[in-house]
Amino acid sequence: QYGYTLPGWRRHNLTYRIVNYTPDMSRADVDEAIRNGLEVWSRVTPLTFTKTSRGIADIMIAFRTRVHGRCPRYFDGPLGVLGHAFPPGLGLGGDTHFDEDENWTKDGAGFNLFLVAAHEFGHALGLSHSNDQTALMFPNYVSLDPNKYPLSQDDISGIQSIYG
Numbered sequence: 001q002y003g004y005t006l007p008g009w010r011r012h013n014l015t016y017r018i019v020n021y022t023p024d025m026s027r028a029d030v031d032e033a034i035r036n037g038l039e040v041w042s043r044v045t046p047l048t049f050t051k052t053s054r055g056i057a058d059i060m061i062a063f064r065t066r067v068h069g070r071c072p073r074y075f076d077g078p079l080g081v082l083g084h085a086f087p088p089g090l091g092l093g094g095d096t097h098f099d100e101d102e103n104w105t106k107d108g109a110g111f112n113l114f115l116v117a118a119h120e121f122g123h124a125l126g127l128s129h130s131n132d133q134t135a136l137m138f139p140n141y142v143s144l145d146p147n148k149y150p151l152s153q154d155d156i157s158g159i160q161s162i163y164g
């Protein structure tokens, strides 16, 4: 159950672009972690995600540190905040940034990019935090088994309350 749900995207066929890559992982592993992070949500909604490699996409994904660009939120160096995403909307809406000062991995070491991405994309699609500690949208990072299906019933009812 969520405190509030933000308005969702009116269009269901969304685009995303990975603006830059972390040196912690291979490009293929980053592409896969991001694709899987989006697929977690597209599997339970009518949403589709198409990758673009240039221009402006709905969901602009970037690895940034500290104060970055015209983003109103800043990162804090290693640990602490791992990423942030903006709720659906034009411009910054949907954009998702990861803190490059973290050690991003595809396995259990450091922080698992797929898991953090799946959480942040929940915000980019309009979900707030859940108080269900088994939920992907729980505010604290739990290193779930990335191969286990990370969505809880709470997440599914939350996202389906927005996208029906």
Ligand SMILES: O=C1CC=C(NS(=O)(=O)c2ccc(-c3ccccc3)cc2)CC1=O
Residues within 6 Å of the ligand: 080, 081, 082, 083, 084, 085, 115, 116, 119, 120, 123, 135, 136, 137, 138, 139, 140, 141, 142
């Ligand atoms: O809006 C916010 C503000 C603070 C956040 N803290 S975080 O970046 O350290 C973070 C915390 C938990 C997760 C997470 C939770 C459950 C499963 C996987 C990741 C991801 C990022 C995450 C976030 O999305």
Ligand SMILES: [Ca+2]
Residues within 6 Å of the ligand: 075, 076, 077, 078, 079, 080, 081, 082, 099, 101, 102
């Ligand atoms: Ca940080």
Ligand SMILES: [Zn+2]
Residues within 6 Å of the ligand: 064, 068, 071, 072, 073, 074, 084, 097
């Ligand atoms: Zn940012």
